[in-house]
Amino acid sequence: MTASAANLNAKRLYNFSPGPAVLPVSVLERVRDEMLCLPGAGASILELSHRSKQFIEIQENARQRLIRLLKIPDSHEVLFLQGGARLQFSMIPINLLRGAKDKTGSNPAVAQYILTGTWGKYAVGEAKKEGSVETIYDAKSTNYDRLPSSSELSIREDAAYVHMTTNETIQGVQFQNDLSSPAPLVADCSSDFLYRPMDISKYGLVYACAQKNAGPAGVTVVIIRKDLLERSTDNLPGYLSYKNHAAEGSMWNTPPTFAIYTLGLVTQWIEETIGGLDAMLKVNHEKASTVYNIVDKFPTMFIGHAQKDSRSLMNVTFKFATEELEKAFLKGAEARDLDSLKGHRSVGGIRASIYNAMPMAGVKLLAEYMTEFANKNG
Numbered sequence: 001m002t003a004s005a006a007n008l009n010a011k012r013l014y015n016f017s018p019g020p021a022v023l024p025v026s027v028l029e030r031v032r033d034e035m036l037c038l039p040g041a042g043a044s045i046l047e048l049s050h051r052s053k054q055f056i057e058i059q060e061n062a063r064q065r066l067i068r069l070l071k072i073p074d075s076h077e078v079l080f081l082q083g084g085a086r087l088q089f090s091m092i093p094i095n096l097l098r099g100a101k102d103k104t105g106s107n108p109a110v111a112q113y114i115l116t117g118t119w120g121k122y123a124v125g126e127a128k129k130e131g132s133v134e135t136i137y138d139a140k141s142t143n144y145d146r147l148p149s150s151s152e153l154s155i156r157e158d159a160a161y162v163h164m165t166t167n168e169t170i171q172g173v174q175f176q177n178d179l180s181s182p183a184p185l186v187a188d189c190s191s192d193f194l195y196r197p198m199d200i201s202k203y204g205l206v207y208a209c210a211q212k213n214a215g216p217a218g219v220t221v222v223i224i225r226k227d228l229l230e231r232s233t234d235n236l237p238g239y240l241s242y243k244n245h246a247a248e249g250s251m252w253n254t255p256p257t258f259a260i261y262t263l264g265l266v267t268q269w270i271e272e273t274i275g276g277l278d279a280m281l282k283v284n285h286e287k288a289s290t291v292y293n294i295v296d297k298f299p300t301m302f303i304g305h306a307q308k309d310s311r312s313l314m315n316v317t318f319k320f321a322t323e324e325l326e327k328a329f330l331k332g333a334e335a336r337d338l339d340s341l342k343g344h345r346s347v348g349g350i351r352a353s354i355y356n357a358m359p360m361a362g363v364k365l366l367a368e369y370m371t372e373f374a375n376k377n378g
């Protein structure tokens with residue numbers, strides 16, 4: 001392809017992809033501007049040693065921004081890891097369940113899982129390879145369209161931990177508040193990290209791959225309560241030990257430097273351009289209600305997957321009565337530069353992922369198109 005042909009293809013669409021997903025344009029522009037030479041470093045971020053003064057500063061700034069945005073208390077450590085959220089499905093039980101004992105002090109402890117969708121199911125599958133696991137809630141009977149109320153959960157005080165998925169990306173169901181748990185609460189926040197303020201003190205461990213709501217693929221943020229690091233036994237494979245990563249300031253091995261740099265720019269954008277997580281949440285409420293209002297206005301056209309009180313602000317999921325309508329909808333969307341709206345095959349229909357960086361303009365265009373489509377085909 002010649003340079004000019006490449007330029008013709010370089011039109012940005014409104015990207016509703018579930019992940020890797022949309023990033024703020026200002027962040028991409030900055031990455032572009034600094035790609036050849038990071039100011040002051042004499043080289044590209046791609047070429048820079050992770051031991052260089054410049055990179056150490058970049059990583060520290062990203063860490064500090066996360067600490068400020070989420071008000072992470074001193075009791076917790078922030079780690080930058082690789083392997084995605086999937087590796088955490090294994091690292092969590094390997095570090096926190098292996099060898100853990102229940103209140104008798106002699107029987108193995110149990111890890112409890114709350115299943116509200118596909119990712120939680122994958123997580124529990126990995127944990128079962130490692131130890132004793134109990135599913136304390138499973139929304140299977142209603143096809144994962146709802147969340148449990150706290151009265152539906154019986155959490156054991158002596159559980160090794162309790163695992164939840166704050167936002168089920170495929171089904172589009174989301175916990176909007178922090179749960180309380182007598183056992184260490186472990187939360188997969190991969191697809192809604194930084195969408196709102198969180199009370200980190202309520203969690204034993206929070207983790208998120210970056211490529212949905214916080215940056216590019218390649219880095220996974222783990223926020224772990226420091227006392228839990230003591231559960232990592234010394235005979236674990238080195239990379240799998242949280243204790244190793246914490247002891248070495250996430251430099252036990254070469255960290256994903258470019259992904260951390262970009263995550264740092266995204267957190268800077270949230271802090272300085274958006275104005276922090278309270279402001280981010282307000283924007284997210286406005287965007288989500290713009291789409292859900294249309295779903296509710298035409299309920300026979302757009303058949304929402306999630307029950308109303310369990311709806312996600314990040315992934316809006318709905319179906320049509322027929323496959324023809326779905327095809328026509330996707331075709332019309334494409335003609336309007338509304339991209340990647342097809343739902344996950346397990347749920348079908350449409351999934352509009354409207355993460356932090358999706359501009360209101362894209363959401364409005366989608367809502368206008370939905371209205372037009374419903375009026376024409378209803």
Ligand SMILES: *Cc1c(COP(=O)(O)O)cnc(C)c1O
Pocket residue numbers: 019083084085086087119165167168169188189190191209212
């Ligand atoms: C995408 C996703 C994952 C998997 O992340 P990888 O980085 O691909 O391992 C896990 N959990 C949730 C909630 C996700 O959205």
